Amino acid sequence: MSNADSAPLFALTEEHRAIREAVRSLCEAKVAPYAADVDEQVRYPEEAAAALQAADFHAPHVPEEYGGAGADALATVLVIEEVARVDMSASLIPAVNKLGSLPVQLGGSEELKKHYLGALARGEGGFSYCLSEPDAGSDAAAMKTRAVRDGEHWVLDGVKRWITNAGPGKWESDYYTVMAVTDPEKRSRGISAFVVEKSDAGVSFGAPEKKLGIKGSPTREVYLDNVRIPADRMIGAEGTGFETAMRTLDHTRVTIAAQAVGVAQGALDYALGYAQERQQFGKNIADFQGLQFLLADMGMKVEAARQLTYAAAGRSERNDPDLTFFGAAAKCFASDVAMEVTTNAVQVLGGYGFTRDYPVERMMRDAKITQIYEGTNQVQRIVMARQLLAGVQSQV
Structure with a gap:
């Protein structure tokens, strides 16, 4: 078969x-110069947030009919990857805006949307996702936050933990998708989803977590007191919250894979440049075969992670039946690669x-x-194994 009339593959x-x-140019000019200071000062990446919002990259996934850029899943992945290449903290702005708002997009009423x-889309407030709790992490269905119907209202009480971009500040999220138990007798089928606003009476926040990394992205507990x-403001029908939460993660695990690919690429880029400038024994260290092999493995694995991530993004856009497998696989593989590649980049630079x-x-x-986050890699392997055993895997 001739390739003349067919679109180029991959x-x-x-x-x-x-x-x-466009995103790379913006990031080099307006995100990268502040990344080290954001980390050092443990401060919000305000410069990045303003630049991304001005360029409509802060929540590119929002459909055009609601005033957004209407980016497809792959375009959203590209935005997140490029931001993460220079600053992982800043990449959480578009990533968490998608995570927090996707339940509304997937299951909300037209009025909510x-x-x-x-x-x-207008930049009037970010969106965060409230699933985890102090005693409900991987076992999210064990949550204790309650929502009780009272006439034309719901009353929520509980604590959510590890909530990205939560807080009272100007740049922190105004809107929160909250999963809460509405029928404790039904376990996961008794969980419903709601939109809570930062301005709602009874909403407050804990102190910022003191984290190993992504220090520019605030992480706090969210307290819901009556x-x-x-x-x-319920998202979808009562009792569908857990299903909506899991469907959301199928899509957004792909954005975590994009972050991982981005930070790995950024580390590889820096290591390559350093290896071609640093001299030992009278020549550039890039001339030593041992280091060349290390760099080759880094490049090979980054590219493999990228291709798997893009393949998963395609499935996210089409909502393919094998998205659950591909979302878990991309997130798990790309994040393992990111950890290996960034660690090896440190090795390339030695003491520096x-x-x-x-x-x-x-x-x-x-x-x-x-x-x-968004499910440990041990959980991702459980998810993948279940999909394989159920016969849900594509042959491309």
């Missing part, structure tokens, strides 16, 4: 390449890599979280 479209170039997706919200004067130690610290 190639980005011109539009996707243009998006990558118009109101909240429109506000997100929070009364209108009944129409171990200091904060160079960015690779920050990248190594930032990479670690990709193996943990």
Whole structure:
């Protein structure tokens, strides 16, 4: 069969390449220069947030009908990958806006979509996702946060933990998708999803967590103390919250894979440049075969992770039946690669890599979280195994 009339296989479209170039240019100019200071000062990446919002990259997934850029899943992955290449903390802005708002997009009423997706697209407030609790991490169905019906309202009480971009500040999220138990007798089928606003009476926040990495992205507990919200802020039907939460993660694990690919690429880029400049024994260390093999393995694994991530993004866009497998596989593989590649980048720089004067130690610290959040890699392997045993796997 001739290739003359067929589209090139596994190639980005011109539009996707243009998006990558636009985001990379923006990040080099307005995100990268502040990344080290954001980490050092443990402060919000305000410069990145303002730049991403001005360019409509802060929540590119929001459909055009709600005022958003209407980026498909692959374009959203490209945005997150390019931001993570220079600053993982800043990449959580578009990533968490998708995570927090996707339940509304997947299961919300048309009124909820118009109101909240429109506000997100206009930059009126970010969106966070409240699933985990102090005693409910991997076992999310064991949550204790309750929602009780009271006439035309629901009243929420509980504590959510590890909530990214939560807090009272200007740049922190205004909107929160909260999973809460509405029927304790039904376990996961007794969980419902709600939109809670930061301004709702009874909403408060804990102190920022003191983290190993992604220090520019605030992580706090969210406290819900007799929070009364209108009944129409329920996302979907009562009892469908856990299903919505899991469907959301199928899609957004792909964005974690994108973060992992981005930070790994950033570390590889820096290591390559350093190896071609650093001299020992009278020549560049890039001339030594042992180091060449290390760099080759780094490049090979980054590219493998990228291709798996893009393949998963395609399945996310089409909502393919094998998305659960591919989302877990991409997240798990890419995050393991990110940890290995960033660690090896530190090795390439030797003693310099171990200091904060160079960015690779920050990248190594930032990479670690990709193996943990949105489901640990041990959980991802359980998810993949179940899909394989159920016969749900594509042959491409």
